[in-house]
Amino acid sequence: MVYVGSRSLITVSKSRFIALFIIIIMIVAPAALQDPYITHILTLSSIYAIFAMSWDILMYTNQLSLGHSFFFGLAAYLTALLNSTYKMHPIVSVLAGVAVTAVIGFGLSIPFFKLRGAYYALAMAGLAEIATLTVKAYSDVTGGEEGIRGITPFITNYLANYYIAFGVMLASLIFLYYIAERSRFSLIFKAIRDDEIAAKSLGIVVHRYRLLCLVLGATFAGLAGSIYATYLTIVNPNVLAIVPTTALVVTMSMVGGVHTIVGPALGAYIIIFLNSFFRIAEIIRLLAYGLTAILILLFLPGGVFRYLSRAIDYLIKAKKV
Amino acid sequence: MPLLEVKNISKSFGGLAAIKNVSFNVEKGELVGIIGPNGAGKSTLFNLISGIYHPDTGRILFKGEDITRMEPYELVRKGIARSWQIVRPFRNLTVEENIKVAFYGGVLKESGLDYNQRLEEILQTTGLLPYREQLAKNLPQGYLKRLEVARAVATGAELLMLDEPFAGLRVDEIKGLMSLITTLHNRGLTLLIIEHVVRSLLELTKRVLVMHEGRLIKEGTPEEVKRDKMVIEAYFGEESEVA
Numbered sequence: 001m002v003y004v005g006s007r008s009l010i011t012v013s014k015s016r017f018i019a020l021f022i023i024i025i026m027i028v029a030p031a032a033l034q035d036p037y038i039t040h041i042l043t044l045s046s047i048y049a050i051f052a053m054s055w056d057i058l059m060y061t062n063q064l065s066l067g068h069s070f071f072f073g074l075a076a077y078l079t080a081l082l083n084s085t086y087k088m089h090p091i092v093s094v095l096a097g098v099a100v101t102a103v104i105g106f107g108l109s110i111p112f113f114k115l116r117g118a119y120y121a122l123a124m125a126g127l128a129e130i131a132t133l134t135v136k137a138y139s140d141v142t143g144g145e146e147g148i149r150g151i152t153p154f155i156t157n158y159l160a161n162y163y164i165a166f167g168v169m170l171a172s173l174i175f176l177y178y179i180a181e182r183s184r185f186s187l188i189f190k191a192i193r194d195d196e197i198a199a200k201s202l203g204i205v206v207h208r209y210r211l212l213c214l215v216l217g218a219t220f221a222g223l224a225g226s227i228y229a230t231y232l233t234i235v236n237p238n239v240l241a242i243v244p245t246t247a248l249v250v251t252m253s254m255v256g257g258v259h260t261i262v263g264p265a266l267g268a269y270i271i272i273f274l275n276s277f278f279r280i281a282e283i284i285r286l287l288a289y290g291l292t293a294i295l296i297l298l299f300l301p302g303g304v305f306r307y308l309s310r311a312i313d314y315l316i317k318a319k320k321v
Numbered sequence: 322m323p324l325l326e327v328k329n330i331s332k333s334f335g336g337l338a339a340i341k342n343v344s345f346n347v348e349k350g351e352l353v354g355i356i357g358p359n360g361a362g363k364s365t366l367f368n369l370i371s372g373i374y375h376p377d378t379g380r381i382l383f384k385g386e387d388i389t390r391m392e393p394y395e396l397v398r399k400g401i402a403r404s405w406q407i408v409r410p411f412r413n414l415t416v417e418e419n420i421k422v423a424f425y426g427g428v429l430k431e432s433g434l435d436y437n438q439r440l441e442e443i444l445q446t447t448g449l450l451p452y453r454e455q456l457a458k459n460l461p462q463g464y465l466k467r468l469e470v471a472r473a474v475a476t477g478a479e480l481l482m483l484d485e486p487f488a489g490l491r492v493d494e495i496k497g498l499m500s501l502i503t504t505l506h507n508r509g510l511t512l513l514i515i516e517h518v519v520r521s522l523l524e525l526t527k528r529v530l531v532m533h534e535g536r537l538i539k540e541g542t543p544e545e546v547k548r549d550k551m552v553i554e555a556y557f558g559e560e561s562e563v564a
Contacts, residue, residue: 187418190413191411191419193413195409198413200394201373201393201402202472203393203394203423203426204426205426206394256436
């Protein structure tokens with residue numbers, strides 16, 4: 001048997017086939033259904049999937065961020081300002097938002113260089129909190145609590161918007177999955193996660209890989225935030241806030257399965273759909289949504305994706321026997 | 322020129338002096354043992370040479386270059402690798418993947434050597450070939466110790482520093498590991514070994530350094546060390562223990 005790491009090539013090719021099948025469904029179904037609401041939910045899920053994957057890539061080198069909304073919200077506000085106030089083209093404002101967020105992510109690696117664990121998590125949370133208070137305070141520029149409205153979207157057609165969001169999500173997923181799971185970085189990330197000191201003692205320049213993950217995390221969170229702003233055409237301080245935005249991305253990743261890239265993306269679809277589904281429950285919506293998320297975490301502790309993968313592997317093996 | 326020169330290094334933690342003015346050399350191709358009772362400062366000395374800590378005073382030279390303030394990853398690239406007293410495998414990686422991480426971090430990537438060929442050699446030499454696909458967390462202790470050595474070798478180091486390689490092993494496992502260390506030494510590697518299992522270390526090495534309360538109190542052949550009154554008082558208690 002030929003092996004790739006500890007997985008057989010047969011399993012890998014079957015997984016690819018299943019992934020391709022899901023992608024085709026995701027492309028065909030919205031066009032076939034022609035349902036603006038479901039397509040809107042899928043668009044929003046795709047945007048949050050990029051955001052959730054960006055949080056997960058940080059976790060590959062043990063950078064637990066409780067303030068990841070900082071990057072998402074920062075890019076959303078930058079895009080909104082450039083687009084709405086300075087009348088820049090939506091694509092230019094998105095690219096500028098992403099670029100600035102990436103540079104800020106790089107810059108943050110200097111003061112955050114020595115922070116680990118809870119200290120890192122709290123420092124990031126502090127950053128998000130400061131940013132939230134700042135946009136509320138400078139209402140002349142940021143619109144305060146009301147936020148910024150009147151952002152020009154890429155396109156107004158709801159299906160086209162979905163395909164843009166889904167396409168960017170898919171490209172982000174392939175890129176981040178390759179970096180985190182298939183490139184030579186994959187082994188190094190796992191080694192750092194298992195034992196940072198042992199990795200250092202084998203010559204791994206740990207801070208360089210932490211920086212790489214931080215820049216990737218900031219860039220893709222920025223990408224999600226910028227697309228979010230141009231899609232919804234409005235931003236408010238909530239996009240920067242720990243609750244709801246960071247809390248949401250952490251829940252998505254935990255439900256989907258941390259350290260898998262695909263899991264957090266799947267978690268985003270699950271959480272956004274649950275959130276929308278329980279809208280029919282009116283008053284108990286938040287309670288029902290929260291309880292369902294807790295039940296998933298309790299009974300599928302590694303995240304839905306791991307259990308799904310195991311189930312698919314089991315079915316493939318059972319079929320072979 | 323000695324491969325490693327440790328010159329008058331001292332290190333304190335708070336008010337406690339862990340290493341006091343220690344000096345010694347290691348020549349290329351030597352196998353040197355360091356022994357001493359608990360709290361003698363052996364592991365701190367290893368941590369200072371491998372860049373985990375930096376000495377308060379003194380200098381450390383490797384092939385004549387001052388490496389006193391270098392970080393662990395820089396030292397690996399200079400050719401110094403270490404193992405740990407309490408093994409630190411990458412538990413969720415396979416044996417093979419553990420070794421590959423060391424390739425990425427070490428000097429081999431610049432040497433143009435074929436990774437796969439080197440991997441096979443290391444797995445063969447260390448006796449880990451049958452376990453190559455096993456996750457490190459499933460390996461028995463004896464093989465985890467071998468994995469520590471395998472990873473250190475995979476960095477392409479010239480100087481291997483092994484921190485209590487025999488600790489926690491059964492007699493047969495110790496013999497197997499001693500044979501592995503001898504093989505590596507015969508292939509030209511320089512080794513510096515801290516050990517509590519004194520009997521095994523004295524069988525392996527021709528030169529021993531003895532530490533006590535942060536100081537180097539004796540340097541000599543195993544026979545000289547075993548006979549030294551100060552060493553017996555500080556470490557052995559009774560001579561019969563090492564006879």
